[in-house]
Amino acid sequence: MTTAAAVYDPQLPGGPSAVAATARQVTKAYGSGETRVTALDAVDVDIQRGRFTAIMGPSGSGKSTLMHCLAGLDTVSSGRIWIGDTEITGLRDKQLTRLRRDKIGFIFQAFNLLPTLNALENITLPMDIAGRRPDQAWLDQVVETVGLAGRLKHRPTQLSGGQQQRVAVARALAARPEIIFGDEPTGNLDSRAGAEVLTFLRRSVDELGQTMVMVTHDPVAAGYADRVLFLADGVIVDEMHAPTADSVLERMRRFDGKRTS
Amino acid sequence: MLLRTSLRSFFAHKGRMALSLIAVVLSVAFVSGTLVFSNTATSTFSKLFAATASDISVQPPKPADDEEPQAGDKPATVPAPLAQQVASVPGVKTAIGQVMVGNAILVNPATNKLVGPTSGAPTLVGNWTDTPRNPVKITSGHVPQNSGELVLDADTAKKAGLGIGDKVRVDNATGQHPYTIAGIATFTTTNPGAALAFLDTATAQQVLLGEQAYTSVEAFGDGSRSNDRLKADTLAELGSRYQVKTAAEQKADNTKAIGSGLDFMKYAMLGFAGISLIVGGFLIINTFSMLVAQRTREIGLLRAIGGSRRQVNGSVLVEALILGVLGSTLGVAVGLGVAVGLIKLMNAIGMDLKASDLEVGPDVFVAGYAVGILITVVAAWIPARRASRIAPMAALRDHGTPAEARSNLVRTVLGVLLTGGGAGLLVLAGTADRAGTGGQLLGLGLLLTLIGFVVLGPLLATVVIKVLGALLPALFGPSGKLAQRNAMRNPRRTGATAAALMIGLALVIGSSVFSSSAVSSASVQIDRSVGVDYIISGGQAPVTAEMMDAVKRTPGIDHVTTQENLLRTKVQLPGGQNARTDLTAVPASFFGSDFHPTVSSGAMDSIGRGSLGIGETFAEDHGLKVGDRVTVDYGKGRTQTLPVGVVFQKGGLLGDGSFVGLDALAQVVPAAEQPPVWTFFAKAAPGADVGRTLTALQEALQQYPQLTVKDQAGYKELVQSQVNTLLYLIYGLVGLSITVAVLGVVNTLALSVVERTREIGLLRAIGISRRQLRRMIRLESVVIALFGAVLGTGLGLAWGVTAQRVLRDQGLGTLSVPTTTVVVTLVSSVVIGLVAALVPAFRAGRMNVLAAIATD
Numbered sequence A: 001m002t003t004a005a006a007v008y009d010p011q012l013p014g015g016p017s018a019v020a021a022t023a024r025q026v027t028k029a030y031g032s033g034e035t036r037v038t039a040l041d042a043v044d045v046d047i048q049r050g051r052f053t054a055i056m057g058p059s060g061s062g063k064s065t066l067m068h069c070l071a072g073l074d075t076v077s078s079g080r081i082w083i084g085d086t087e088i089t090g091l092r093d094k095q096l097t098r099l100r101r102d103k104i105g106f107i108f109q110a111f112n113l114l115p116t117l118n119a120l121e122n123i124t125l126p127m128d129i130a131g132r133r134p135d136q137a138w139l140d141q142v143v144e145t146v147g148l149a150g151r152l153k154h155r156p157t158q159l160s161g162g163q164q165q166r167v168a169v170a171r172a173l174a175a176r177p178e179i180i181f182g183d184e185p186t187g188n189l190d191s192r193a194g195a196e197v198l199t200f201l202r203r204s205v206d207e208l209g210q211t212m213v214m215v216t217h218d219p220v221a222a223g224y225a226d227r228v229l230f231l232a233d234g235v236i237v238d239e240m241h242a243p244t245a246d247s248v249l250e251r252m253r254r255f256d257g258k259r260t261s
Numbered sequence B: 001m002l003l004r005t006s007l008r009s010f011f012a013h014k015g016r017m018a019l020s021l022i023a024v025v026l027s028v029a030f031v032s033g034t035l036v037f038s039n040t041a042t043s044t045f046s047k048l049f050a051a052t053a054s055d056i057s058v059q060p061p062k063p064a065d066d067e068e069p070q071a072g073d074k075p076a077t078v079p080a081p082l083a084q085q086v087a088s089v090p091g092v093k094t095a096i097g098q099v100m101v102g103n104a105i106l107v108n109p110a111t112n113k114l115v116g117p118t119s120g121a122p123t124l125v126g127n128w129t130d131t132p133r134n135p136v137k138i139t140s141g142h143v144p145q146n147s148g149e150l151v152l153d154a155d156t157a158k159k160a161g162l163g164i165g166d167k168v169r170v171d172n173a174t175g176q177h178p179y180t181i182a183g184i185a186t187f188t189t190t191n192p193g194a195a196l197a198f199l200d201t202a203t204a205q206q207v208l209l210g211e212q213a214y215t216s217v218e219a220f221g222d223g224s225r226s227n228d229r230l231k232a233d234t235l236a237e238l239g240s241r242y243q244v245k246t247a248a249e250q251k252a253d254n255t256k257a258i259g260s261g262l263d264f265m266k267y268a269m270l271g272f273a274g275i276s277l278i279v280g281g282f283l284i285i286n287t288f289s290m291l292v293a294q295r296t297r298e299i300g301l302l303r304a305i306g307g308s309r310r311q312v313n314g315s316v317l318v319e320a321l322i323l324g325v326l327g328s329t330l331g332v333a334v335g336l337g338v339a340v341g342l343i344k345l346m347n348a349i350g351m352d353l354k355a356s357d358l359e360v361g362p363d364v365f366v367a368g369y370a371v372g373i374l375i376t377v378v379a380a381w382i383p384a385r386r387a388s389r390i391a392p393m394a395a396l397r398d399h400g401t402p403a404e405a406r407s408n409l410v411r412t413v414l415g416v417l418l419t420g421g422g423a424g425l426l427v428l429a430g431t432a433d434r435a436g437t438g439g440q441l442l443g444l445g446l447l448l449t450l451i452g453f454v455v456l457g458p459l460l461a462t463v464v465i466k467v468l469g470a471l472l473p474a475l476f477g478p479s480g481k482l483a484q485r486n487a488m489r490n491p492r493r494t495g496a497t498a499a500a501l502m503i504g505l506a507l508v509i510g511s512s513v514f515s516s517s518a519v520s521s522a523s524v525q526i527d528r529s530v531g532v533d534y535i536i537s538g539g540q541a542p543v544t545a546e547m548m549d550a551v552k553r554t555p556g557i558d559h560v561t562t563q564e565n566l567l568r569t570k571v572q573l574p575g576g577q578n579a580r581t582d583l584t585a586v587p588a589s590f591f592g593s594d595f596h597p598t599v600s601s602g603a604m605d606s607i608g609r610g611s612l613g614i615g616e617t618f619a620e621d622h623g624l625k626v627g628d629r630v631t632v633d634y635g636k637g638r639t640q641t642l643p644v645g646v647v648f649q650k651g652g653l654l655g656d657g658s659f660v661g662l663d664a665l666a667q668v669v670p671a672a673e674q675p676p677v678w679t680f681f682a683k684a685a686p687g688a689d690v691g692r693t694l695t696a697l698q699e700a701l702q703q704y705p706q707l708t709v710k711d712q713a714g715y716k717e718l719v720q721s722q723v724n725t726l727l728y729l730i731y732g733l734v735g736l737s738i739t740v741a742v743l744g745v746v747n748t749l750a751l752s753v754v755e756r757t758r759e760i761g762l763l764r765a766i767g768i769s770r771r772q773l774r775r776m777i778r779l780e781s782v783v784i785a786l787f788g789a790v791l792g793t794g795l796g797l798a799w800g801v802t803a804q805r806v807l808r809d810q811g812l813g814t815l816s817v818p819t820t821t822v823v824v825t826l827v828s829s830v831v832i833g834l835v836a837a838l839v840p841a842f843r844a845g846r847m848n849v850l851a852a853i854a855t856d
C-alpha cells in the first residue's frame, strides 16, 4: 500500500487543503406554506480529507438530504457548499454532472449496478463515461482489495447482495474521486456481508487515503468511522470522534432519552 | 372488482394505451371506410340503374360460348324493325330503338383536345331518345334535329369549356365527324362519370354503326303486366335469338360491371387495412407485454395470495376489451372520414358520388367492431397467458422471465422450420418451370419466411445486434455500449418492435426489386428486339387509315407497320384438340427489321410466307414444333390451316402470343371484318434525326388527340411510369405500416425508459450527462430500427429475386437490384429510429435524478 500512501498525505505541507467538503448555513426546505418541511436548518459541516465520517440520526432527520446536497444531487434553499475548492451551489446541471463524474463516488443502499453490464464494466463505468482510461495498476489493486478478482465477468444478477455492494464500492473507488458518499451502503446486507464491506471501506480510507462519508442507522457501522455527526430535525446536534459501536449506542440512548423527556 | 381494477389500470396507462389505440383505430378505420365507400358507391349506382332501366331491354344475341367478344369489334346490333316488333307485344306501351357505343371519342376541333374523361370512365355516343326514364334532360338548347347537331352532357361541357353553338367532333374508325352543339343535357341522376353525347337517330346509325340498326331496343310497359311476363311474351314473339332482360336483370348486370371496377379500390383499401392490422397487432402485443411485465410483481403477489390464472388473464383481457371497444368506435367514426375522402377522390376522377349519401349499413359496425375487438383481445391474450404462467415466486423475484429456455427452444425449432421451409419454397419457386406454380410457391414461401422471421426475431435480435452493435462502443463510447446492451436486453420485445418495421421494409425492397427488374427487363428487350423507332397507340377509338397516312407522310419516316389483334383465338392442333391463343396479324415486314425477337426454332420470315409463329411456352404446352399444321378458327365459320413456321423463345417482349401474316388473314377474312388497329409502329428513315422526327410526328398527329406517340426512350419511360403507379400504391401501404411501426418503436422506448427509471437515476448520479443519456436512448432506437431494416431488406431481397426468377419468362428476364432504394431504406431506418427516440429521450433527459433513484 505504499503507492496509496504516496498519493495523499494530509501532513505534507502545500498539499491539498484538509477539508474535502464544506457546508455553510445550508438550509433545505420542501414545499411551502402549511406543508413546508425544513429538512436541513442552517447546517455547518466540514468533511475532513482522508477521513471516514458517519452521519447518524433518527429517521426523517435529514441525513439523506444532507448527503444529497453535499454531493450535488440536490439543490439547497440557501447556504453554500464546496467540494474541495469548488463551490457547487449555483453550478448548472452540466457542471454538476461533470463534478459528480470526476470528483464524487456513490454507493447507494441498493440497486447500485447496471444489470446489462458485468462487474468490471460496472466498475469502470464512471471512467468510461468521462472518456478516461482507467489506471490499470490502480484498478487491479482496487479489484484485489475488494476480493472480486474471480468475479469480474459476472453480471450483477449472478452476484450475491454483498458482492454487489463490493462492486459498487470498487466502482466508487476506481475512479479515485475526491470524496465518496454512501447512503446506508450496508443497509441491505446481513451483518457478515456488512462487516466485509465496512472493513473494506475502512481500509480504503486507511490505506488509500480515500475520503468517505456514510449515512447509517447502525451503531456497529458507525463504529468503523473516524467521526460521527448526529443529526436531529435538520440540525447537527452532536459529534463524536473515534467512536466505537458501544459509545455510539450509548450516545444514541442518551439522545433518545433527551428527546422523549 | 375485476372491471374496476382494469379500468383503473387502463387510465393509469393512458399514454401507452393511446399508441395502441391509434393502431386499432387505423385498422378499423380502413376496414369500415372501405365498406362504407363501397356500400355508398353500390347504392348510388343501383339507385341510378333502378331509375333509368327500361322495363325490358332487347339486346343482340349473346356471343356463343367459345366466341370471345373482341375489343374494338363493331358493336353488336339488332335490326331496326325489331323495335316495331317489340312494340307490338301486348302490354308494351313504347319500344324505343337505342344506339349507344363506346368506340368513339369526342374532340374539341378548336384545340384538338379530347372532350370527356381521358381515363377510367367511358365516353358514350348514341342517339337521342325520348324514353320515359331518361337519365338526362335537356336544360338548354334543344334535341338534335338534323345530321349536324349534337347534345352534350352538362358536366362534360363545363369541364371542356364548351357551350351551345360550339363545334365538337366525333372520331371513330370511320373517320372524323363534325357537329355543332345544339343542346346541353343535365343528369337527372348521379353522374357516373361518363361523358354522354347524342346525335339524331339516323345520324347515329349511319356514323356510329354504319347500318340501319340499333344496339338495343328498350321497351316500357303500360303497367298491365309484370316485367317477367313482358319478358316471356317478348321472347315468345321474337324467339330466343335475342337477349331479353328485365329491369332487375339490367340493374344486376350494370351493378356487377361497376362493382368490378370498384373492386380494385376495395382490395387496395383492404390491403391497407390488413397491413395496419398486422402491424398494429404487434404494437398491441408489445404494449400489453410491457404492461404485464411492469406488473409482474403485482401479478406474482396476486397469484401468491391465491388469485387464479384466470383472474390474472381476465384482468388483462378486460383492459384489452376496453381498448378494443374504444378503438373500434373511434375507428368506425374515422372510417366515415376515410369514406368521404375516397368519395372526394372519385369525384376528382369524374365519378359523381355524393358524400351526403353515405350508406352506413350494419355490416360496417359488425366488421369494424369484430376486427377491432378481435385483434386487440388476441394480441393482449398472448402476453397475458405468458404472465399467468409465471410461477408466483419467480414473478415476485423481480423481472423474472421463466420458462424462457424451453420456449426459446420451441421458438428456435419452429422459427428455423418455418424459415427453412419458406426458403425452400422460394428456391423451388425460382426454379419452377411454370410461372403459375412458381407464383403459388412464391406466395406460400413469402408467407412462411415472413412468419419464420417474426418467430425467429428475438433470437436474431441477440445475434444481429451483437454484430451490429459491436461498432457502437467504438463509435459512441459508453452511450453506445449501454445502448447495445439495452437493445439486447429483452430480445422478445426488440424482436416484436422490429418485426413491425421489417414487414413494411420487406415490402418496399421486394416490390422495388420487382419493379426495377420489370423496367430494366423491358428496356433490355426493347434494345434487343425492337427495330422500329416510334410506337403510336390509340385511345378509346381505333386507329384509322388517315392516321397511318399522316404518319407515313411525315418527313423522316421510312415506313409504318401495323398489327391487328385477335384475342383468345381458337386453334385446332394436329391431334384434334382445341386451344386458345392471342393471335396477332402482322404485315410481312413486321419480323426482321422492325422486330427481331429471339427465335427458338424455325425462321422468322416464314410468317410473311403464310406460316404461323408461336411462343415457346405455347409450343411446349401443346407439343407443337415447326412444321406441324394448325387450324386457326377466325369465327363465323372461317378457318385456315397453316404450318408452324417459327417458335419464338420465351421471355421475349412479344410474350407468348401467336403471329400470322396479314396476307394469310386476308385470304379468309375480308378487310371490313378484320379487327381494327389499336397500335402501330413507324421506323425513321436512315439518317433521319430521331428526336426531330418525333416532334414532326407529334405535329402531324395533332388533330388526333387520342393518339400518343413515343420513341423508344419515351416508351421505356411509359413502362417505368406504369410500373411506378403500382409502386406508389405499395409505397402508400408501406408508409402506413411504417407509421404504425414508428409508433411501436416510440412505445417500446417510452416503456423502457419508464422501466429503467432507477438505472437512469443511477447513471445520472455517477455522472452521465443528459446528452450522453439521450444519445444512449437514440442509439438503442436506431439499433432496433436498423435491425428491423436489415431483416426487412434481407427478406425483401429474397422475395424480389424469387419473383423475378418466377417471371423470368414472362418479361422479367433481367434481374435488377435497386441499390439506391436499399441504401435509402437502411438510411431512412436510422432516421426512423432517431425520430422515434425524440420524445422518450427528451423525457429521460428531463428525469429528476433523486426522484429516479427513489423510485422502486
Ligand SMILES: Nc1ncnc2c1ncn2[C@@H]1O[C@H](COP(=O)(O)OP(=O)(O)OP(=O)(O)O)[C@@H](O)[C@H]1O
Pocket (backbone or CB within 6 Å): A030, A031, A037, A038, A039, A057, A058, A059, A060, A061, A062, A063, A064, A065, A066
Ligand atoms: N422530496 C421531498 N419532498 C418533501 N419532503 C421531503 C422530500 N424528501 C425528504 N423530505 C422530508 O425531509 C425530511 C428529511 O428527509 P431525509 O430523507 O433526509 O431523512 P433521512 O434522515 O434520510 O431519513 P431516513 O433515515 O428515514 O432515510 C423528512 O421530513 C422528509 O419527509
Ligand SMILES: [Mg+2]
Pocket (backbone or CB within 6 Å): A063, A064, A065
Ligand atoms: Mg435516508
